[in-house]
Amino acid sequence: MTTEDEVLAALRKVVDPDLGKDVVSLGWIKDLKIDGGTVSFTLTLTTPACPVQNDMVAQARRIVSSLPGVSKVDVNVAYNVARTTPADNVATYKIKNIIAVGSGKGGVGKSTIAVNLAVALAAMGAKVGVLDADIYGASVPLMIGATTPPEVAGENLLKPSEVAGIKVMSVGLLVPPGTPVIWRGPLVTKAIQEFMTNVDWGELDYMIVDLPPGTGDAPLTVAQDVKPTGAVVVTTPQRASMEVALKTLTMFKKLEVPIIGIIENMSYLVCPYCGKEIDIFGRGSVEAVARNLQVPFLGSIPIDPRLREAEDNGELIVDFQDSPAAKALMEIAGRVASRISIIAYTSKPKEEGEGGSMSAFLPMPPKS
Numbered sequence: 001m002t003t004e005d006e007v008l009a010a011l012r013k014v015v016d017p018d019l020g021k022d023v024v025s026l027g028w029i030k031d032l033k034i035d036g037g038t039v040s041f042t043l044t045l046t047t048p049a050c051p052v053q054n055d056m057v058a059q060a061r062r063i064v065s066s067l068p069g070v071s072k073v074d075v076n077v078a079y080n081v082a083r084t085t086p087a088d089n090v091a092t093y094k095i096k097n098i099i100a101v102g103s104g105k106g107g108v109g110k111s112t113i114a115v116n117l118a119v120a121l122a123a124m125g126a127k128v129g130v131l132d133a134d135i136y137g138a139s140v141p142l143m144i145g146a147t148t149p150p151e152v153a154g155e156n157l158l159k160p161s162e163v164a165g166i167k168v169m170s171v172g173l174l175v176p177p178g179t180p181v182i183w184r185g186p187l188v189t190k191a192i193q194e195f196m197t198n199v200d201w202g203e204l205d206y207m208i209v210d211l212p213p214g215t216g217d218a219p220l221t222v223a224q225d226v227k228p229t230g231a232v233v234v235t236t237p238q239r240a241s242m243e244v245a246l247k248t249l250t251m252f253k254k255l256e257v258p259i260i261g262i263i264e265n266m267s268y269l270v271c272p273y274c275g276k277e278i279d280i281f282g283r284g285s286v287e288a289v290a291r292n293l294q295v296p297f298l299g300s301i302p303i304d305p306r307l308r309e310a311e312d313n314g315e316l317i318v319d320f321q322d323s324p325a326a327k328a329l330m331e332i333a334g335r336v337a338s339r340i341s342i343i344a345y346t347s348k349p350k351e352e353g354e355g356g357s358m359s360a361f362l363p364m365p366p367k368s
């Protein structure tokens with residue numbers, strides 16, 4: 001008969017590749033039971049979007065199966081999304097991680113990526129919210145298909161709209177359609193602050209914040225007051241777009257917001273007739289710049305007409321499994337979640353088992 005100690009010793013060989021530690025030391029093995037030849041345990045991962053989840057489960061199963069006397073291995077998978085936000089802050093104690101999505105130039109696909117990252121993470125089982133901080137150009141409600149205005153949930157408290165389980169708050173849900181928001185900077189700042197404090201977000205694993213392009217009032221407020229876990233910067237491959245994106249990147253670094261990574265959008269076009277990949281804007285240039293700057297490159301998203309069509313119709317692209325853009329977005333969502341777990345585990349823990357404060361200097365992800 002195999003003992004619990006032997007099973008745990010064997011499971012020490014299963015290492016999370018992002019954190020470089022084994023699942024036993026990380027405290028991820030729970031409810032270990034041995035019943036005759038059957039060994040069962042729960043593997044608790046830090047995110048349902050873990051890209052190496054299947055590999056780790058298969059490895060754990062294989063290693064335990066090879067122990068003497070073991071005829072069956074039952075592995076349950078559970079998730080406890082690691083926290084990077086301060087647990088003692090009234091605005092964020094229920095929100096474990098905040099991801100700001102920014103860009104340099106407008107129209108590069110930042111809102112598209114913000115919304116679809118939210119959809120992808122939610123589709124994998126995470127609790128997700130989207131805060132639209134693009135006050136003058138709020139497009140999140142249209143893209144995600146949110147139509148019901150937020151309800152009043154108490155004194156000075158709004159309940160966010162909800163689409164496919166994703167909580168959404170945007171100034172676009174508060175003003176009649178077609179109405180421009182004509183506010184000076186301080187009002188923009190106040191609106192974003194109130195979206196954090198006066199909205200009943202409930203418990204969220206990930207909040208995605210869609211920033212306006214550039215380095216103005218809204219990105220500054222998000223960086224300084226919302227204090228995101230990190231920022232994702234979106235750019236297209238052309239030099240003009242990238243040069244402005246790098247300014248946004250530098251702004252985040254100056255404000256000590258960790259860089260989760262950079263994404264190349266509209267990287268290439270897959271010909272709908274022959275399937276050939278056509279390089280339109282200079283594919284690959286963002287990855288090269290990211291390498292130079294030692295900033296993680298999160299991936300490329302091709303031009304996909306279905307992405308634009310889905311958005312215009314308020315549909316969710318990750319539902320379309322055969323779309324190359326949807327596939328790329330799902331993979332990128334997994335990488336973002338991995339980077340968040342790394343931030344949570346490599347910074348000083350604030351709450352046992354739940355990660356800790358932010359670090360502006362992150363290790364580079366392993367090369368895939």
Ligand SMILES: Nc1ncnc2c1ncn2[C@@H]1O[C@H](COP(=O)(O)OP(=O)(O)OP(=O)(O)O)[C@@H](O)[C@H]1O
Binds near residue numbers: 106112213265309311
């Ligand atoms: N990979 C893609 N394939 C096809 N269409 C795309 C892709 N990425 C974005 N689009 C489309 O390009 C347009 C601009 O995208 P989006 O609004 O997300 O840009 P943005 O950077 O958020 O712009 P802004 O910040 O100026 O509002 C949208 O119509 C969107 O559907």
